[in-house]
Each structure stands twice: as C-alpha cells, then as structure tokens.
Amino acid sequence: MLDIADRPASHDDNSAPPAGGSPIAMNVVNRWVPHNIVMRDSWFPVAHDYSVTGKPVRRAVYSNPIFLWRDNGGVVASEFHPNERVVRDKSDYTDARGRYPVMEHYGVVWIWLGNPLAADPRHLPSLPFLPPKGGLPRHMTATVRFESSAPISLENLIDLTHADFLHADVVGDERSDSETIETFYDSETVTMVRTCVNKSVAPVMKFFSGIRQPTQNVRQVIRIYLRSHCAIAYGRFSPGDDVPLFHPCTPETRDRTRMEMVMNTSNAGRMFSYVMPKAGYKVSRQDSYMTSPQSPRYMRHTDRKDLHSKFDQAGQRYRMAMMELADRQAKGDFAYRDNVSADCSDIIGLRKELFQF
Amino acid sequence: MSLDTDLWWAVARSEEVTSKKPLSVDIGDQPVVLWRDHQGIARALEDRCPHRRAPLSLGCIRDNGLIQCGYHGWSYDGETGRLKEIPNMKDQQKFPPLYKANAFGVSEQAGFVRVCLNPKAEAPLSADPKYGYIGTVNVSCSHQEYLDALYDDPALILAIRGVRFSPYIMSELHEEGGMLVMERSCQWHPLHWPSHFVAEFPLTLLTRTHPLTGETHLTLRDDAFNDLLHAVLSPVPAARGVTAVRWRAELGVRRPGLRGAMLRGVNPLTVLSSIDGSKLRTTKPTVSLHGEDLRNALLDAPQDTHDQTVAA
Numbered sequence: 001m002l003d004i005a006d007r008p009a010s011h012d013d014n015s016a017p018p019a020g021g022s023p024i025a026m027n028v029v030n031r032w033v034p035h036n037i038v039m040r041d042s043w044f045p046v047a048h049d050y051s052v053t054g055k056p057v058r059r060a061v062y063s064n065p066i067f068l069w070r071d072n073g074g075v076v077a078s079e080f081h082p083n084e085r086v087v088r089d090k091s092d093y094t095d096a097r098g099r100y101p102v103m104e105h106y107g108v109v110w111i112w113l114g115n116p117l118a119a120d121p122r123h124l125p126s127l128p129f130l131p132p133k134g135g136l137p138r139h140m141t142a143t144v145r146f147e148s149s150a151p152i153s154l155e156n157l158i159d160l161t162h163a164d165f166l167h168a169d170v171v172g173d174e175r176s177d178s179e180t181i182e183t184f185y186d187s188e189t190v191t192m193v194r195t196c197v198n199k200s201v202a203p204v205m206k207f208f209s210g211i212r213q214p215t216q217n218v219r220q221v222i223r224i225y226l227r228s229h230c231a232i233a234y235g236r237f238s239p240g241d242d243v244p245l246f247h248p249c250t251p252e253t254r255d256r257t258r259m260e261m262v263m264n265t266s267n268a269g270r271m272f273s274y275v276m277p278k279a280g281y282k283v284s285r286q287d288s289y290m291t292s293p294q295s296p297r298y299m300r301h302t303d304r305k306d307l308h309s310k311f312d313q314a315g316q317r318y319r320m321a322m323m324e325l326a327d328r329q330a331k332g333d334f335a336y337r338d339n340v341s342a343d344c345s346d347i348i349g350l351r352k353e354l355f356q357f
Numbered sequence: 358m359s360l361d362t363d364l365w366w367a368v369a370r371s372e373e374v375t376s377k378k379p380l381s382v383d384i385g386d387q388p389v390v391l392w393r394d395h396q397g398i399a400r401a402l403e404d405r406c407p408h409r410r411a412p413l414s415l416g417c418i419r420d421n422g423l424i425q426c427g428y429h430g431w432s433y434d435g436e437t438g439r440l441k442e443i444p445n446m447k448d449q450q451k452f453p454p455l456y457k458a459n460a461f462g463v464s465e466q467a468g469f470v471r472v473c474l475n476p477k478a479e480a481p482l483s484a485d486p487k488y489g490y491i492g493t494v495n496v497s498c499s500h501q502e503y504l505d506a507l508y509d510d511p512a513l514i515l516a517i518r519g520v521r522f523s524p525y526i527m528s529e530l531h532e533e534g535g536m537l538v539m540e541r542s543c544q545w546h547p548l549h550w551p552s553h554f555v556a557e558f559p560l561t562l563l564t565r566t567h568p569l570t571g572e573t574h575l576t577l578r579d580d581a582f583n584d585l586l587h588a589v590l591s592p593v594p595a596a597r598g599v600t601a602v603r604w605r606a607e608l609g610v611r612r613p614g615l616r617g618a619m620l621r622g623v624n625p626l627t628v629l630s631s632i633d634g635s636k637l638r639t640t641k642p643t644v645s646l647h648g649e650d651l652r653n654a655l656l657d658a659p660q661d662t663h664d665q666t667v668a669a
Contacts, residue, residue, distance in 0.1 A: 155409075159409075161430070161445065162428055162429050164430070164444065164445075165427060165428065165429065165444075166427070166428065174430065174444045176445070179445055289415065290411045290415065290427065293411065293415070294409060294410050294411045294428075297405070297410040298410065306407065306409060306410065307456055308408065309443050309446060311429075311443075311446075312408075
C-alpha cells in the first residue's frame with residue numbers, strides 16, 4: 001500500500017509525525033544514527049555482470065567478504081576465495097559450502113545477504129528502464145565510491161536541492177519559477193518527485209544536447225529501495241532528454257559505499273549518451289566533498305537535532321522509513337510487507353515507450 | 358579535550374580571516390569557522406551546519422556578509438548565528454530562534470583574531486602593537502607538551518637567526534602578574550664558547566606565558582638591556598592532538614655590528630612546524646616539572662590572579 005506524505009512544511013521539531021502514523025518520533029528522526037543501521041534479508045548489487053569472469057573478484061557488504069567468479073557461465077558468490085586456506089568460521093549468510101544466494105539481472109550481479117533460505121527473486125527491486133537480461137553498452141556504466149555511509153549517500157540523493165549548489169555546473173542552479181516536492185512511501189520504498197517550472201537549463205544538456213532555451217521544465221524522481229540501498233534517479237527534462245539512472249549505494253562497510261551505476265541514455269543524442277554517464281565521476285566527487293566530512297558526524301548519538309525545511313520532507317521520510325525497518329529487523333521481523341519487484345513504471349512516471357525490452 | 362569555555366584563543370592571524378573564503382580552525386575538538394563579513398568584522402560560528410552537519414567552512418561568504426553552507430545553501434548571520442535564508446523559500450525568510458548555528462565571541466586585536474566559546478564572555482584588552490613578521494604552523498604535539506618543550510628547550514620549537522639558547526636559566530619559572538615568567542641565557546651563534554665555560558651571557562630570552570592558553574610573549578634582550586626582538590606565540594589545541602601555532606614578531610632596537618646585522622633584514626624568527634622526536638624524548642623535563650606545580654598553584658588561586666583581560 002502506497003501512502004502519500006503531504007506533511008505541511010513545519011519548523012516545529014516536536015510537530016506530529018507525517019501522515020501514516022509512524023511509531024518513530026520526529027525528534028528521533030532528527031537525531032538519527034545511520035551508521036548503526038544494518039539491513040539484511042535483501043538483494044545487494046555488487047558488480048556489473050561484465051566484471052565477473054573466471055578470475056575471482058572481491059567485494060564486500062557490511063564487511064562480509066564476497067568473492068565472485070564464473071563457473072560454466074554462471075556466477076558463483078562465495079565468502080571464501082577459491083585459493084584460501086580456510087581458517088575462519090562460515091557466516092550464517094551462506095550455505096554449507098560458504099556460498100551466498102546470487103543472481104544476475106538488469107546487467108548487475110546481486111547477492112542475497114541474510115537468511116539464505118529466504119532468498120527470493122521476488123524481492124529484487126524493480127528497475128523498469130534497464131533491460132532485464134542486461135546488455136547495455138559499457139559506456140553507460142561506471143563504478144564510483146563514496147567515503148560515507150550508504151544512508152548518508154542516499155539521503156544526499158533524495159534531498160535534491162543540494163544539486164543546485166554542489167552540481168550547478170552540471171545540472172543547473174537553483175533558479176526556477178516554482179518548485180514542488182511530493183513524497184510517496186511504503187514499508188520498503190520512499191519515492192520523491194520534484195517538479196520545477198522554468199528551471200535554469202542543465203549545462204550538460206546545453207553543451208551536449210544542444211538545448212538553446214534558457215530554461216527547461218524538470219521532473220526528477222528519486223526512488224529508494226530501503227533494504228538494498230538502491231535508488232532510481234530519473235530525470236525528465238523538457239526540452240531535453242529522459243535520463244534514468246540506477247544509483248545503488250552498496251554498503252561495503254558501514255562507512256564506505258560502492259556504486260555500480262547504470263544510466264540508460266540509449267534514447268538520448270549520441271554525444272549526450274556518451275558524456276552524461278561520465279558526469280557521474282564528477283558529480284560523485286562533488287557529493288563526497290560534503291558527505292565525506294558529514295558522515296562521521298552521524299556515527300555517534302547526539303542530543304542535538306538536525307534542522308529541516310519543507311524541502312527535506314522526502315529526506316525526513318527516508319530516515320523514518322529506514323529506522324522503522326531497522327527497528328523491525330532488530331525485533332527479528334525480516335518479512336517483506338510490500339512487493340519491491342512490482343513494476344514501478346507508473347510510480348516513477350517512466351515513459352515506457354522509450355524503454356521497451 | 359575539555360577546555361575552559363571562557364578563555365580567548367588566538368585561533369587566527371588577522372590576515373588569514375577574509376571575506377573571500379571561510380577559514381576552518383579548531384579549539385580543541387570544537388571546529389570553528391571564521392570569516393570577515395561585509396563590514397570587515399571577523400565572525401566565528403561552529404563549523405557545522407545545523408541542517409545536515411556539513412562544515413560551513415566548505416561554503417562561501419555572500420556579498421551581504423552571511424556565510425552560506427555549500428551543501429543546501431542555508432545562510433547564517435555571523436553575529437547571532439541565526440538562519441537568514443533558505444534558497445527557493447521566497448515565501449518564508451523569517452525563521453524561529455531555534456534555527457541557528459552556535460555563535461562564538463570574537464575579538465580582534467594586535468593582529469590576532471581571538472575566539473571565545475562563550476559568546477557572552479568579556480573580550481580581553483590588549484595594548485600590544487601589531488607585529489609585522491608572521492607565521493602559522495600546525496605541530497603534531499599536544500598543547501601541554503608543546504609548552505613544556507618551550508620551557509625545557511626553546512630550540513625544540515623555534516629558532517632565532519644568530520642566536521643559540523643555552524641550558525642555563527637566568528630566572529626560573531615563576532608567577533608574575535598572573536603569568537608564568539622565565540628568562541633563559543642565550544649566546545650569539547655560531548661562534549661562541551661552550552656555554553658551560555661562559556662567565557657572562559650576552560643575551561637572554563624572556564618568556565611570559567599565560568597559564569591557561571599558553572599564549573607567550575617572547576623578548577630577546579642583549580646585556581645592555583636592549584630589546585632586540587619581540588614576538589607573540591599563540592599555541593591553540595586543535596583536533597587530533599595537534600597544536601596550531603600562530604605567531605607575530607617584530608625587531609626591537611637596532612643593534613650595531615655583525616651580530617646585530619644577522620638579526621636584521623628578513624624575519625629572524627622561525628617557529629618549527631615539527632618537533633624532533635628523538636630530541637624531545639631525551640630532553641629532561643626540568644623547568645616544565647616545576648612549571649606544572651606552579652601552574653596548578655596558579656589555577657587554584659583566586660581567579661583575578663590570572664585574569665586574562667589583564668594578562669594576555
């Protein structure tokens with residue numbers, strides 16, 4: 001069941017929680033400690049499919065070692081290197097041979113971290129703009145790292161007003177005639193829709209898509225799958241292109257994040273389709289400039305509450321939803337109450353005619 | 358590190374605080390951002406945006422003197438710390454008093470910008486001139502260790518061109534007007550007799566140190582009691598056990614001759630950016646041992662004996 005958060009902008013930290021009757025108080029949300037949130041029973045994206053070959057590559061989720069290699073074409077995900085002289089105990093997350101549940105989908109390798117018996121493809125996030133069997137050209141993919149916790153990186157993403165300052169040279173500054181933000185959520189996802197009218201045109205589109213107008217209407221959607229720390233960032237620019245981005249924030253450790261990004265620019269102009277995915281390298285460094293010093297300040301509890309504005313509605317909801325889910329998991333409840341694999345095209349407003357597979 | 362919140366720390370030289378770029382400094386574990394507003398007044402806030410805890414020092418200074426966080430663009434007034442603007446909120450630009458960053462007391466005198474964590478504390482008065490030779494170093498050494506090194510062997514932390522510090526002390530560390538004062542015998546360098554055979558020393562280095570902040574006034578004198586060099590050394594405890602040292606110096610009376618010429622010209626004072634660990638380890642704590650007792654006695658004494666408004 002998808003609820004709509006239409007909480008009015010408020011500056012009262014003791015105000016009532018948003019619609020939905022959350023048991024998490026706003027005071028707690030504004031003092032959250034994302035460093036302590038560890039999710040399990042979830043699919044985590046750990047590699048682009050082309051990265052996994054016969055030679056083992058190493059990954060980690062919450063410091064749990066993961067070695068990936070191909071055997072007869074299929075992917076093996078083991079917590080032990082094949083050459084390793086095993087002197088440590090097997091974790092509870094793998095089978096008797098020390099292997100994680102693993103699957104390939106959307107051109108990405110996913111491992112299940114949690115109870116191996118609960119691994120189910122039905123819990124894989126819906127990414128309707130990516131071909132289910134993969135196959136997008138490599139120039140639409142990249143691997144990027146953040147020196148911050150995954151929730152901090154995702155909160156950064158869902159608070160899109162930051163882009164007007166940190167990424168103005170890529171996506172344009174804050175000037176627009178109007179800006180509205182809507183937030184939708186269920187127990188497993190938070191989706192934010194930002195609509196800007198006559199926003200300063202994104203420089204990257206000005207230079208590489210040939211947009212001549214000074215402004216453009218923008219509809220940006222951020223959809224976060226809470227457990228797997230994956231996000232969809234989908235921008236519809238008019239005039240301009242449709243740019244859907246798979247933006248996973250895989251927690252390699254509790255304070256370091258890996259992003260195996262995929263940006264489907266197959267419908268954009270040739271030059272833009274090559275350049276825009278590369279912008280991730282620049283944008284991610286700009287984000288790290290803030291999130292890297294920010295993240296350690298969220299490692300320990302503090303009595304001081306973060307302040308917020310009406311633009312932080314989605315970020316507040318994200319914090320609340322994460323804390324609720326973490327609270328449930330702490331009590332031993334790992335069940336999915338909402339279906340994350342159901343096609344989310346309508347929710348994110350995907351122009352499906354552009355993304356037929 | 359727990360610090361007395363009423364102390365005034367010389368965390369920057371005046372030249373370092375500009376309206377072009379915010380300056381990040383620390384007082385112990387407390388990060389502080391400094392800048393100069395549109396009226397040229399130095400301002401200090403906690404270096405932490407209360408919105409998402411990003412360092413304000415990574416932001417910018419606006420034409421109206423506000424400091425703007427570089428993350429989401431929230432702008433703060435330096436005098437009160439109050440939030441003044443959130444971008445794209447043209448409909449609401451008045452915010453409740455709760456919406457503020459922590460503001461600190463600021464005082465600028467004699468070429469130093471001093472900050473007090475208590476914004477209501479009375480600023481110190483200083484009659485010191487603004488010395489022209491300047492410098493800043495960050496030393497991987499705790500604040501107290503740094504001062505102990507100064508007491509036991511100044512050569513561990515500084516150098517004066519043409520001058521050698523001897524191990525012989527003319528006046529041991531003692532209290533004088535709320536300050537820790539000592540005077541060390543010095544020689545001209547490099548040509549000199551071994552100091553343990555010397556009957557008369559031609560120079561002394563007088564140091565007057567505030568017992569809490571460690572801010573130290575140094576005076577190099579010759580045997581005719583001429584002040585050849587004045588300097589102010591301001592060590593401030595910073596993050597991760599580092600001591601940030603700002604200093605200013607000025608030549609005193611002109612001393613004729615070759616040795617006097619060695620002092621003149623370019624800046625004769627060097628404050629070292631690192632301490633030789635092997636020398637520090639083998640330097641016996643002598644003056645500093647006594648200094649610790651004296652300092653504790655001073656701190657136990659009634660407050661007015663080390664009133665910073667007079668002493669510093």
